[in-house]
Amino acid sequence: MKKIEAVIKPFRLDDVKEKLTNLGIKGMTVSEVKGFGRQKGHTEVYRGAEYVVDFLPKIKIEVVVPDWQLAEIIAAIRESAITGKIGDGKIFVIPVEECIRIRTGETGEEAL
Amino acid sequence: MLGARTYSSAFREALANSFDGSPAAEEGWALVAVGGLGRGEISFASDIDLLFLYRKRIPPFLPDLVHHLVYGLWDSGFEVGHATASVSMIRNMVQSDFSILTNYLESRLITGDAEFFDEWKRSFLKLFGNPNRRRFLQNLIAYRASRLRQYGESPYLLEPNVKDGVGGLRDLHTIRWAGIVYLHDPSLDAMLTNQWLTPVEKLWLEQSYDFLWRVRLQLHQSGERRQDRLIFPDQEQISSHMGCMAGTGSSSVEAFMRLYYRNTSRVRRTTSFFLERLEESQRRFRGFRLRRRIMPGPFLLEGKHLHIMEPEWIKKNPPLLMQFFWQAMRSKAHFHHNAGRIIRENLGSFGDRERRNPDVVNQFFDILLGQDSFRVLKTMLETAFLQAFIPEFAAVRYRVQNDVYHVYTVDEHLLRTVFELHQIEAGVADGEEPLKSAGKLISSDERRMLYLAALLHDIGKGQGTDHSIRGAVMAREIAARMGLNDIQKDLLCFLIEHHLILAETALKRDLMDEKPVVRCAVTIKDRQRLLMLYMLTVADSLATGTEAWNSWKASLLRELFFKVDRLLLRADLEPEDTEARAAQAQEKVLALVPDPAAKEGLTAWMERLSFRYLLSQDPNDILKHYGMEKELAQCPVRFKAEPNEGGMWQTTVVTRDRPGLFALITGVLWARGLSILSADIYTRETGVVCDILRVERVPDPLHSEELWNKVETDLIRALADSSYLDEILQNRRRPSVLDLKCQPRKEDRVVIDEEASDFYTLIEVYTWDRPGVLHKITNALFKLEINIQLAKIATPGAQVVDIFYVTDLSGEKIMNLDVHERIREKLLECLSVDSCVE
Numbered sequence: 001m002k003k004i005e006a007v008i009k010p011f012r013l014d015d016v017k018e019k020l021t022n023l024g025i026k027g028m029t030v031s032e033v034k035g036f037g038r039q040k041g042h043t044e045v046y047r048g049a050e051y052v053v054d055f056l057p058k059i060k061i062e063v064v065v066p067d068w069q070l071a072e073i074i075a076a077i078r079e080s081a082i083t084g085k086i087g088d089g090k091i092f093v094i095p096v097e098e099c100i101r102i103r104t105g106e107t108g109e110e111a112l
Numbered sequence: 113m114l115g116a117r118t119y120s121s122a123f124r125e126a127l128a129n130s131f132d133g134s135p136a137a138e139e140g141w142a143l144v145a146v147g148g149l150g151r152g153e154i155s156f157a158s159d160i161d162l163l164f165l166y167r168k169r170i171p172p173f174l175p176d177l178v179h180h181l182v183y184g185l186w187d188s189g190f191e192v193g194h195a196t197a198s199v200s201m202i203r204n205m206v207q208s209d210f211s212i213l214t215n216y217l218e219s220r221l222i223t224g225d226a227e228f229f230d231e232w233k234r235s236f237l238k239l240f241g242n243p244n245r246r247r248f249l250q251n252l253i254a255y256r257a258s259r260l261r262q263y264g265e266s267p268y269l270l271e272p273n274v275k276d277g278v279g280g281l282r283d284l285h286t287i288r289w290a291g292i293v294y295l296h297d298p299s300l301d302a303m304l305t306n307q308w309l310t311p312v313e314k315l316w317l318e319q320s321y322d323f324l325w326r327v328r329l330q331l332h333q334s335g336e337r338r339q340d341r342l343i344f345p346d347q348e349q350i351s352s353h354m355g356c357m358a359g360t361g362s363s364s365v366e367a368f369m370r371l372y373y374r375n376t377s378r379v380r381r382t383t384s385f386f387l388e389r390l391e392e393s394q395r396r397f398r399g400f401r402l403r404r405r406i407m408p409g410p411f412l413l414e415g416k417h418l419h420i421m422e423p424e425w426i427k428k429n430p431p432l433l434m435q436f437f438w439q440a441m442r443s444k445a446h447f448h449h450n451a452g453r454i455i456r457e458n459l460g461s462f463g464d465r466e467r468r469n470p471d472v473v474n475q476f477f478d479i480l481l482g483q484d485s486f487r488v489l490k491t492m493l494e495t496a497f498l499q500a501f502i503p504e505f506a507a508v509r510y511r512v513q514n515d516v517y518h519v520y521t522v523d524e525h526l527l528r529t530v531f532e533l534h535q536i537e538a539g540v541a542d543g544e545e546p547l548k549s550a551g552k553l554i555s556s557d558e559r560r561m562l563y564l565a566a567l568l569h570d571i572g573k574g575q576g577t578d579h580s581i582r583g584a585v586m587a588r589e590i591a592a593r594m595g596l597n598d599i600q601k602d603l604l605c606f607l608i609e610h611h612l613i614l615a616e617t618a619l620k621r622d623l624m625d626e627k628p629v630v631r632c633a634v635t636i637k638d639r640q641r642l643l644m645l646y647m648l649t650v651a652d653s654l655a656t657g658t659e660a661w662n663s664w665k666a667s668l669l670r671e672l673f674f675k676v677d678r679l680l681l682r683a684d685l686e687p688e689d690t691e692a693r694a695a696q697a698q699e700k701v702l703a704l705v706p707d708p709a710a711k712e713g714l715t716a717w718m719e720r721l722s723f724r725y726l727l728s729q730d731p732n733d734i735l736k737h738y739g740m741e742k743e744l745a746q747c748p749v750r751f752k753a754e755p756n757e758g759g760m761w762q763t764t765v766v767t768r769d770r771p772g773l774f775a776l777i778t779g780v781l782w783a784r785g786l787s788i789l790s791a792d793i794y795t796r797e798t799g800v801v802c803d804i805l806r807v808e809r810v811p812d813p814l815h816s817e818e819l820w821n822k823v824e825t826d827l828i829r830a831l832a833d834s835s836y837l838d839e840i841l842q843n844r845r846r847p848s849v850l851d852l853k854c855q856p857r858k859e860d861r862v863v864i865d866e867e868a869s870d871f872y873t874l875i876e877v878y879t880w881d882r883p884g885v886l887h888k889i890t891n892a893l894f895k896l897e898i899n900i901q902l903a904k905i906a907t908p909g910a911q912v913v914d915i916f917y918v919t920d921l922s923g924e925k926i927m928n929l930d931v932h933e934r935i936r937e938k939l940l941e942c943l944s945v946d947s948c949v950e
Contacts, residue, residue: 010668011620032664046545046674057668084799085624085923 001096001109002070006061007035008081008089013059015080020063023076026112029062038086058089064096066109113325116153123160124149128223130181140167141174142224142232143181147193150219151288151298155328157338160185161215162222164196165232191338199232203239210251214285217292240293246394248293253387256286260380269519271347272376274328275340279376281324283383284317290390308389310453313382320375326354327372342372369512373521377510381494385449407443409435418445426458430466433458433497438475441488455495462500464593473594476501480563483538486531489567493523504571504586511574519657522573528655529566535654536647546673550647554640561600562644565607566651572608584609603641607648610635614649618672619665624923625797626871629672630723633679634690642680646673675870682868694723700731701738714738724902725794725802733764737802740766744800748831751824753816760789761810763820765803765827769795771921772894774903776837777803778887780826783840784819785811788886791905805905860943862936866925872901872917873926875935879912879943889914892942896935897921 008016013030020028034055043052065073074091082088101111124145131143147161148154164178178196185192197205206213216236221229240248263277275281288298295302300317303309309317330350331342342350351368358364402415409432410422418440426432433455440447466472479488492498499506508522520528537551554562568590572582584605591601613632621628636642649669653661698718705711717738718726726734740750749767756762765777774793781788786807793803810816830837861878868874875898877889886905893900893916902917920926926935 009622011622014620032662034664034667046677047549049545051545053667053671055667057664083622083624085622087624 001064001066001099001112003062003064003094003096004070004073004077005092005094006077006081006089007033007058008061008077009083009087010057010059012081012083013061016061016077019076019080020073023069023072025063025065025073027063031060031062033058033060037090056087064099064112066112113153113322115329116155116325119156120149120152120154123154124220124222127181131223138171138173139225140228141165141171142226142229143222144224144229145220145222146218147215150216151285152218152220153325155325155332157191157332159191159193162192162194163202163216163219164194165202165224165229166196166198167228168198168200170196170198199235202236206239210255213248214252214255214289217289218298237292237296245293249290249387249390249394252286252290253391256283256383256387271341271343272372273341274324274331277376279320279378279380279383281321281328283379284321284324286383287317287386290387294390303386308386308393309382313385316378317382320379323371323375324379330354366512370510370521373510373512377494385452388449407439409439411436411439413443413445416446417448418443418451419448420451420454423454423458426454427461430458430461430463431469431472433462434466434472434475434501437488437492437497438479440491441479441482441484444484447491452491452495455497459496459500462497467501467593468595470595472501477560477564480530480567481560483534485534486527489527489530493527502568502590504568504590507574508571513573519659520655522570525655526567526570529569529648529651530563532651532654533563533566533647536651544670546643546646546670546677547650550643553643557600558603558640558644561603561607562648565604565611565644566648568604569608569611569648569652580609580612606641607644610645611648611652614645614669614672615653618668623668623671623675624871626869627720627722629675629679629870631691632672632676634723636676636680639677639680642673642676678870690723690727694726697726697729697731697734701734704731704735717741720797722794728792729804733804737764737766740764741796741800741802744768747828749824749827751820751827753820753823755816756806758808759810759813760806760808761816763805763807763823765801765805767801767827767831769799769801771897771899772891773801774803774900775887775890775894776830776834777805777827778890779837779841780823780830781805781807782884782887783826783837783844784823785809785844785883787881787883788905789907791886791903793900793903795901860940862939864926864932864935866927869917869925871925872919875916875918875939877912877914877916877939877943881907881912885912885943886914888942889939892938893918893935896938898926898935899923 006016010032017028017030035058036054036056043050045051061077063073070093074093077091098107099109099111100107127143127145142165144150144163144165145161146163148158149160149162154160162182164174166174174196178194182192182194195205202216206216219233259276259282260278263273263280269278272278273280287300287303291298291302295306300309300314304311304314327342327350328340330353331340331346332338334346334349347365347369351364354368354371356364356368356371359367403413405413407413407418410420410425412419412421418436420426420436436451436455439445479485479492482488489498492501493505493509499509505523508526511522513522513525518525536547539548539551565587568587569583570579571586572579572584575582587605587608588601591604596604613635617623617628617632623629636645646669650661650666653665698715701718702711702714705714714735718734729737736752740752743750744766749765751763751765753761753763763781767773778788778791787809789806789808791803791805793801795801810819812819826836826840830840860880861876863874863876863878865874865876875893879885890900897920898916898918899921900916900918904915906913918926926932
């Protein structure tokens with residue numbers, strides 16, 4: 001099993017979510033985060049005063065998937081999140097040791 | 113409620129009967145039901161509260177009996193709370209813990225020594241002599257206040273607790289407890305007789321008591337776990353059992369919850385008034401005078417409360433009702449429960465004439481804009497006076513919005529939006545721009561409309577789809593009634609109709625893309641309105657619930673605000689009705705296509721086109737371009753040429769974007785000896801490019817067909833093989849001497865502008881017209897790794913004015929001053945060489 005952490009642009013969330021649910025993903029965790037990559041923040045000027053904008057709002061999506069589905073999911077996220085402009089985000093893949101469903105105690109891929 | 117009572121008495125009976133013989137006959141002990149069982153109402157999942165009472169020393173049989181009974185009940189699945197205590201122990205316990213006291217206030221004998229029990233009960237109640245009573249009442253009020261504070265928090269509002277929540281069963285119990293302590297009688301009849309409740313209130317309480325019990329019983333019956341909270345799945349189930357049906361604007365759950373809130377709201381208010389009355393009647397020194405002041409209108413300010421002294425005057429002069437609230441706001445007074453009653457009773461005399469009365473309207477605005485407005489508006493709402501003044505408000509009273517974001521009902525939410533606006537202006541909400549200086553930047557007239565918009569922005573809810581537009585229509589009527597002028601009316605309706613535009617754009621659109629920002633700008637049209645919409649958006653979000661707003665969302669919204677503000681500041685935006693004209697243009701194009709399936713594809717394609725393109729092109733041309741783009745599936749490039757007047761031709765090239773494309777096209781045209789007069793290039797989101805170039809000096813106008821075929825072939829070959837372009841440039845047709853224009857030459861100029869657009873860097877090139885100059889420039893840009901997104905080429909007279917909207921290869925603005933220098937250098941160098949050989 002692998003955990004996918006994807007940081008994407010906020011307005012792409014609906015598209016990514018739809019794509020993933022169509023592929024049969026059973027669950028995901030979504031958080032509102034702030035960050036920067038090469039896109040970097042910038043300085044705003046408003047009525048003569050300067051304001052530095054350091055961190056840009058992004059959405060982080062976390063899903064855990066079985067190994068056989070990994071490539072498909074990564075491609076799907078990329079396709080639906082991409083705009084071609086800088087700041088599109090990144091996808092990270094992390095190995096997962098175990099997964100347990102709290103209510104029933106099931107483990108492994110069945111518990112996903 | 114009958115169910116609860118029946119169950120309770122049946123339970124007690126069963127318990128009593130389970131004792132056969134001996135212990136029951138003993139003296140000096142009693143098995144007492146307390147808590148809900150003692151009150152005579154329990155539910156299927158309630159706790160069973162028992163008290164094993166004895167006189168002084170614990171009887172020898174009691175421990176075993178307790179053990180047996182309690183374990184037996186536990187094993188049978190009941191939740192049992194029990195205490196084993198002597199009379200004096202009880203006295204100590206209740207004096208130290210208020211909740212234990214309330215638990216024991218209502219008790220019934222199950223079995224044991226009846227005389228002993230009666231004796232105990234009497235002495236227990238005697239504990240409440242006058243001073244103890246007062247202390248009890250104070251404790252009761254404080255206890256209730258802390259309960260309301262806890263359960264008034266947002267999570268408890270959407271899924272309320274039937275027992276402990278605001279206006280829940282506990283409030284009704286509170287009244288009973290007070291009744292027991294003061295009157296030794298918990299019944300509502302006794303309250304009525306003592307004038308602590310009015311007949312209407314008694315009726316309300318009885319109805320609500322019944323309603324809440326029905327809900328609670330259903331909840332315990334259907335739920336697996338024992339709990340008193342109306343969680344969403346339970347709401348659904350119960351709403352259908354209670355016979356609530358879906359209406360035009362709401363589901364059956366919403367209808368049920370609306371009913372629920374109406375009941376709990378009544379209970380809460382009535383309980384508050386009850387406690388107030390009780391407190392008053394118990395005031396120690398009746399003769400003790402509070403500070404009294406007579407206020408204009410027949411009002412009396414006594415201490416903190418504002419009374420209406422001559423209620424009969426209201427019928428003759430209904431505007432007094434508004435004046436009462438106005439005075440209350442100015443004096444920061446609280447509302448006496450009597451005043452509330454008087455207002456309710458006199459609502460009938462407040463009619464259309466009063467709604468249109470300018471003095472009344474002015475006072476209303478004073479209330480709305482005053483610091484304390486939330487409290488006053490709330491009372492206006494609860495006494496139904498607000499609905500009398502603005503009848504449209506009645507439709508949103510208690511209206512539920514069935515999702516996790518909207519914690520408050522619509523009416524409450526609207527009032528809270530007004531509150532949040534006050535907070536924003538007071539500088540509480542946000543220390544950052546643009547909110548920080550917002551309050552100072554809007555005029556007082558604008559401020560009035562802003563607050564009125566806050567109060568009315570969701571008034572269109574519950575009437576089907578798109579409440580923004582509906583709300584704006586309703587607001588127009590309300591504004592007319594209030595006697596607002598046209599400017600005010602327009603502003604009010606604008607704010608309401610578009611109160612969602614900023615939030616929706618910021619959260620759902622790509623802010624790096626020009627179009628959504630431009631769309632906002634053309635809709636909003638000026639900076640003042642933008643600022644007001646922004647304030648309204650923040651207040652609206654804060655008033656929706658704690659989940660709906662956080663600094664993350666705030667930063668997205670702020671980004672959009674700054675971008676739109678800058679666009680409006682520059683005022684180089686297309687005039688007024690850009691959005692409308694673009695829509696019109698789209699309509700015209702669609703009209704050219706009869707087939708509906710084709711229309712759909714066409715509409716989707718046009719959705720993604722820029723305003724600039726839509727407004728500058730003839731509908732026939734747009735359709736032509738659409739056709740050309742579709743053909744790209746088969747061919748790498750599509751080319752068309754049409755004659756214009758004056759020996760000029762309009763050529764159109766449609767192909768996929770790639771670095772250096774424009775340089776390539778200009779090169780191909782130049783190689784054939786054509787002179788480019790003007791060019792408009794449009795790069796689509798999809799990466800398709802549509803370049804429209806106007807050319808002249810067509811060598812043989814009579815046989816142009818040949819030329820264009822050659823050009824098309826050249827394009828295809830050059831796209832496939834870059835060296836081909838070099839080849840044809842080498843062999844290009846030298847311009848004839850006759851063509852050379854002899855002009856005085858101005859100096860070449862290159863201006864690079866980062867301010868003009870949030871999305872592109874602008875490069876402006878001023879030079880003199882000569883063959884191939886455009887190709888030189890675009891080629892130089894290509895070599896500098898600059899991507900041309902949009903170009904406006906013009907040759908007024910002999911001058912060349914080329915404006916390029918560019919980005920670097922990753923789509924970002926250039927921003928770097930060193931790069932600017934390099935660009936300027938390279939371009940000027942290139943322009944100064946007369947004959948440019950690659």
